[in-house]
Structures are given as structure tokens and as C-alpha cells.
Amino acid sequence: MRIDVNAFVGGYPYRRVPGTSPDGLLRAMARTGIDEAWVSHLPSLFWRQPMEGNAWLYDIVTHEPRLKPVPALHPGVSGWERALGEAVDRGAPAGRCDPMYYGLDPAGPEMRVLAAACGAAHLPLMMAVRLEDGRQRHPNDKAAELPAAAVRALIRSDEDLRLLITHADRGFIEEVHFGSTPDEAARLWWDVSWIWGPPEDQLALLLATIGRDRFVFGTGQPLRIPEASMAKLDLLELEPQQRAGIESENARAGLLR
Amino acid sequence: MLIDVHAHFYHAAAPRADWRERNASRLAAGRKIGVTMHVASILGSWGRTSPIYFPSPPDVEVGNTALLALQREHPDVVRGYVTVNPNYTSHARAEIARCLGAGMVGIKLAASRRATDPLLDPICELAREQGVPVLHHVWQHRRRDWPGQEASDGAELAALAARHPQVRFILAHIGGGGDWEHSLAAVRATPNVYVDLSGSGVDGGMLEACFAAVGVERLLWGTDLTMDTGWAKLRYLERLLPPGELEMLQWKNAARIFPRGAFPAD
Numbered sequence: 001m002r003i004d005v006n007a008f009v010g011g012y013p014y015r016r017v018p019g020t021s022p023d024g025l026l027r028a029m030a031r032t033g034i035d036e037a038w039v040s041h042l043p044s045l046f047w048r049q050p051m052e053g054n055a056w057l058y059d060i061v062t063h064e065p066r067l068k069p070v071p072a073l074h075p076g077v078s079g080w081e082r083a084l085g086e087a088v089d090r091g092a093p094a095g096r097c098d099p100m101y102y103g104l105d106p107a108g109p110e111m112r113v114l115a116a117a118c119g120a121a122h123l124p125l126m127m128a129v130r131l132e133d134g135r136q137r138h139p140n141d142k143a144a145e146l147p148a149a150a151v152r153a154l155i156r157s158d159e160d161l162r163l164l165i166t167h168a169d170r171g172f173i174e175e176v177h178f179g180s181t182p183d184e185a186a187r188l189w190w191d192v193s194w195i196w197g198p199p200e201d202q203l204a205l206l207l208a209t210i211g212r213d214r215f216v217f218g219t220g221q222p223l224r225i226p227e228a229s230m231a232k233l234d235l236l237e238l239e240p241q242q243r244a245g246i247e248s249e250n251a252r253a254g255l256l257r
Numbered sequence: 258m259l260i261d262v263h264a265h266f267y268h269a270a271a272p273r274a275d276w277r278e279r280n281a282s283r284l285a286a287g288r289k290i291g292v293t294m295h296v297a298s299i300l301g302s303w304g305r306t307s308p309i310y311f312p313s314p315p316d317v318e319v320g321n322t323a324l325l326a327l328q329r330e331h332p333d334v335v336r337g338y339v340t341v342n343p344n345y346t347s348h349a350r351a352e353i354a355r356c357l358g359a360g361m362v363g364i365k366l367a368a369s370r371r372a373t374d375p376l377l378d379p380i381c382e383l384a385r386e387q388g389v390p391v392l393h394h395v396w397q398h399r400r401r402d403w404p405g406q407e408a409s410d411g412a413e414l415a416a417l418a419a420r421h422p423q424v425r426f427i428l429a430h431i432g433g434g435g436d437w438e439h440s441l442a443a444v445r446a447t448p449n450v451y452v453d454l455s456g457s458g459v460d461g462g463m464l465e466a467c468f469a470a471v472g473v474e475r476l477l478w479g480t481d482l483t484m485d486t487g488w489a490k491l492r493y494l495e496r497l498l499p500p501g502e503l504e505m506l507q508w509k510n511a512a513r514i515f516p517r518g519a520f521p522a523d
Contacts, residue, residue: 015438017461031496133458135434136397196457197485198286199279221461228459228489235286235485 001248004034004226005093005126005255006166006191006218008042009060009067010053014138019222022060022067029066032226034219035248038093040070040126042223045101050074051083058090070096070126075114076104084117093256094124094164099150100143106150112157119160124255126164127151129172129194131223148175155184164255166191166218170202177210185210189254191218192246197232204236212242216251258508260520261287261487263392263429263455263479264297266335268323270316271303280327286484287334290491293508294520298338298365298392299324310368310394310406314348317341321356328360336519338365338392343376353383362519363427367394368406372413381421390425390514392453393417397435411440415447425449425514430481432456432490437463441470448475451514454506455479459486464493473498476506477514 011020019028020042029037039061044053050072061067071087073080073095087095097114099106118125129146146165155163155176165176168190177185192215196202207215217233219226233243264283267276287295299320301312312320317340324337339356341349341364353364364384370376372393384391396408409417411428418426428444431437433456444450452471454464455478467476480487494503512520 015460015462018465019461132460133434136436136458136460139400196483199283199484200482201278201282203485223461224459225461225464225489225493227492228486231485231488231492235289235488 001036001244002034002217003248003251004029004037004219004221004229005164005216005251006193007037007039007221008223009039009057010042010044012042012223013046014132014141017222022064024222026064026066028221028226032230034226036066036068038068038070040096041072044072045098049077050102051077051079054083054086068093070094073097073114073118073125074102075110076102080114081117084121084123088121088123092123093251094126096126096128098128098146100146106146107153111150111154115154115161116158119158119162122160122257124162124164124189126166129165129167129169131167131220148172148179151176151188152179155180155188159183162187162189162255164189164191164216167194167220169194170196170206173206173210177214185214188214189216189250190214191216192232193218193220193224193229195232197235203232207236212245213250213254215246216255217247258293258520259291259478259491260294260296260508260511261292261480262296262427262477262511263453263481264295265482266297266299266324266327267303268299268320270305270319270323272305273303283484284331284334290484290488293334294336295334296336296338296362296511296515297324297327298340300340300365300367308405310408312340312342312369314342314345317348317352321352321361325356325359325361333521337361338363340365340367341380342369343374343380344369346376346379349380350383353380353387357387357389362515363389364391366391368396368408371407372409372417377417378420381417381424384424385421388516390427390451392427392429394429395433395440397431397433397437398439399435410435411443415444415450418444418447418450422449425451427451427453427477427514429453430456430479431467432458432460432463432486433481434458438466441466445470451475451477451510453477453479454490455481455487457481457483457486459489464490464497473502473505474510477511478506
């Protein structure tokens with residue numbers, strides 16, 4: 001069983017990307033042996049009202065059980081509490097908020113209210129550090145990357161909050177993990193998509209220093225080819241049950257409960 | 258056969274205490290991926306006693322000498338680019354002669370001097386005489402000067418390649434950050450520029466854009482600092498290309514642009 005916790009459907013505004021349709025995503029999943037994908041609606045990440053993409057997202061997953069919805073939650077827009085409730089009712093594995101793209105203070109009062117609400121609703125909150133390499137972004141794509149300090153602040157702000165952080169690199173993960181108490185760090189999960197493999201071996205290092213149970217399989221597809229996350233795992237020396245933890249069991253045990 | 262045209266190694270005079278582990282990791286991952294040849298460079302002291310992209314002449318020599326030692330230690334799987342700093346013309350030319358004479362197979366130009374600068378011409382003239390390719394560090398669409406390097410972009414490399422039509426240039430790490438679409442457009446019509454697929458970037462659509470821009474016959478496989486992403490691109494291409502075309506970017510194109518006899522199967 002392999003779960004991709006970090007996938008998107010829908011077009012990207014800053015460059016041409018193939019395979020953004022649900023069918024395209026399913027073809028890529030079949031190609032790489034991914035059984036289930038947690039999907040976000042990519043276009044609405046850039047909308048003033050991101051939650052307007054949730055209806056389309058729910059519609060596509062209704063027809064495709066291999067896709068699980070990760071709806072948008074914008075705590076600065078009226079109706080977000082209803083969107084959060086709907087996410088819980090529909091069994092979403094997580095909700096997502098990208099405060100830097102939404103124009104929110106990533107550790108400000110609105111985000112803290114959302115963090116508390118997600119904690120109370122037992123709904124993990126997903127946040128992306130970035131979507132693309134900062135050196136290649138479109139000149140008009142000026143949203144800053146998610147700061148590590150904001151993740152530390154949010155995980156401290158509510159003791160029931162669980163955060164799933166995607167597209168984080170080694171430095172970011174270490175800064176948040178070792179800047180948190182063990183109890184706080186135990187409520188953080190990281191996808192592997194942006195962590196370097198050999199010869200730097202940063203993923204192997206993090207698995208050893210931070211713990212295998214903190215990492216989940218994610219790809220960032222279709223903005224990134226999913227083969228990258230597969231290759232990272234194939235280059236590690238993992239026992240089958242260790243690999244299964246990263247590929248599905250950590251997500252099941254930690255995020256789907 | 259699988260030739261990685263963009264590899265790096267470290268050495269004892271570099272700042273990293275883990276240099277042996279990193280070198281060993283590259284070789285071990287290469288065995289797992291199926292790399293049959295790592296064509297590598299060492300950029301001086303990697304910043305310890307002079308900047309990575311502006312290496313002093315003594316550091317250039319130390320780095321190249323370390324790479325020659327690695328090539329002797331692993332003759333079946335390691336080949337070298339001689340790294341030079343074109344600001345020191347006489348030294349650069351002497352270093353090229355020394356290292357090619359000792360078995361290196363190409364020249365590495367990092368970012369010590371812009372590709373449009375005439376100081377690169379004597380280096381390229383030597384490349385033509387010796388029949389070796391030039392791997393040129395490229396910032397994909399450089400909109401400004403970045404600290405620590407005098408980087409060139411695809412358009413500037415194309416200008417250099419136009420001045421030296423008999424030299425084969427390798428545009429470094431199309432996935433190495435920056436706007437790769439800009440680079441591909443810039444070198445599309447310059448037939449002596451080859452594109453190396455290395456870099457940490459694994460953008461959806463990038464590989465298809467490479468084919469559309471320069472064709473499979475001008476693509477070279479490589480890894481740079483992230484072998485996982487290199488392997489990912491190879492695995493993606495295995496599904497995309499017929500076997501004959503896959504072989505071209507796995508090794509045949511490289512075998513064609515490096516000197517005859519550079520690799521064991523030549």
C-alpha cells in the first residue's frame with residue numbers, strides 16, 4: 001500500500017504542466033504504483049476564495065475512491081468553519097491552508113484560530129513550504145515561502161493540532177523538529193518530496209535523527225514527477241516494515257485516526 | 258551503459274569532514290542505479306581557501322589533482338573534467354594540458370567569468386584542439402547577479418557556443434534551479450550545445466520540453482548533487498522513450514561528444 005499525501009489536480013497558473021486532470025493523476029499513480037492520493041485543488045490555491053474549489057474536489061473524489069480530498073480552509077474568509085465541518089463529515093484525511101499564498105500572517109491570529117479548530121475537530125492541517133524551487137518561480141509569483149518559525153508557533157499554539165508539512169527540506173525540518181518539545185514534534189509529519197537522497201543522504205540522516213515515524217510518502221505531483229519520491233526510498237536501505245511505515249502506515253496511524 | 262556527465266567528488270582539503278562518506282555514497286548509489294561512469298569535477302577547495310566559483314590557482318590544482326587520484330583509484334567508473342578559472346589564462350591553459358595529459362576527458366567552466374567574456378576564448382580554443390567537451394555551469398535565466406558566482410545563463414552560453422562552433426558545450430543541470438524554459442529556448446538553435454538533465458528539479462513537463470527544444474540527440478543524463486532526482490528522471494524516461502532513444506541519452510550521446518576512448522566500451 002502506497003499513499004501519496006501530497007498531490008494536486010487542476011491547472012497551475014505559472015507554467016504548462018502535463019497531467020493535471022484527475023485522469024492524468026490516476027495514470028501517473030498507476031505508473032508508479034501509488035494506490036491512493038490525497039489531492040488538493042491546485043487552481044484555488046491562488047484564488048481570493050480558495051474554498052470555492054472544494055465542491056469540484058469533492059465531486060471528483062466521489063467518482064474515484066483512490067483519491068481522497070484535502071479541501072482548502074481559509075480562516076480569513078467567512079464560511080471557513082462550515083468548510084472545516086464539511087471536511088470532517090466527508091472523511092477528508094486533512095484540510096489545507098497555504099497562508100503565504102492566501103496573504104495571511106502564517107502565525108497570526110487567524111491561523112491560530114484555524115489551528116485550534118482543526119485540533120478540536122481532529123482534522124490534520126496540511127501546509128506546503130513551497131510549490132516550486134524559489135529560483136525558478138514566475139516573476140509575478142511572489143508569495144514568500146512558509147517560515148519554519150510559523151510552524152513552530154502553530155504547533156505550540158494548540159495541543160491537539162496535528163500538522164502535515166509538505167515540500168520541506170532538511171534544514172527546515174531540523175529547525176522545527178529540534179525547536180519543538182517531544183510532545184510537539186510528535187504531532188508533526190513531513191513528506192519526503194523535497195528531501196535530498198544520495199550522495200548528501202539527507203533523507204537517511206533525518207530518518208535516523210528525527211525518526212522514521214515522522215515521515216510520510218508524498219510527491220507534489222503533477223508539478224513534480226512522482227518517480228522522484230520513489231527513487232529516494234529505493235536508494236535507502238529499509239526493511240519492508242520500515243518502508244511500509246513511510247509509504248502508508250505512518251499516515252494511517254498518525255493522520256487518519 | 259549509463260554515463261553520468263555531471264558528478265562531483267570531495268577531497269581532504271575541502272571543508273567537509275564527511276567527504277569520504279559523500280564520495281562513497283555517490284559510488285554506492287551509482288552501483289544501485291546502474292551508473293557505469295561518473296564524469297566528475299572538483300571545484301577547487303569547495304570554498305575552504307578560495308570561493309567555490311572563484312577558485313584560486315593553487316586550489317584549482319589541488320582539486321584537479323584529487324580528482325586525478327580518484328580516477329586512478331576507480332579507473333573503471335570515474336573520469337574527470339579539468340576545472341579552471343579563466344581569469345588566470347596561462348594557469349588555466351597549463352592546467353588543461355596537465356590534466357588532459359593525465360587522462361581527464363573534458364573541461365569544467367563554473368562561474369568565474371561570464372560566458373560572453375573573451376577570456377573564455379583561449380579555453381575554448383584548447384577544447385577544440387584537444388577535442389574535449391566543455392561543461393559550463395549555467396543559471397537558468399539569470400535575471401541579476403547572484404552572490405558568490407559570475408553565473409551565465411543559456412543565452413550567454415549560446416553566444417559562447419556560436420563563437421566556437423567546433424566545440425561541444427554541455428549546458429549544466431537544466432533541473433538545477435531557475436527558469437529552464439528560458440534556457441531551452443536560448444539554446445534550441447545552437448547545435449553544439451547539449452543539455453544535461455541533472456539537478457534537483459524534477460518538474461512535471463520539463464523532460465518533454467527538453468525533447469521538444471533540442472531533440473533526444475542533444476540530451477545527456479546526469480545527476481549533480483542529487484542522484485535520487487537523476488534516477489527519477491531516468492525512470493520517467495524509460496516509460497517515455499523507445500529503447501533506442503533511451504540509449505542515446507543514457508550513454509551514446511556522451512560517447513559521441515567525449516574523446517574516443519574516454520570510456521571503456523568506446
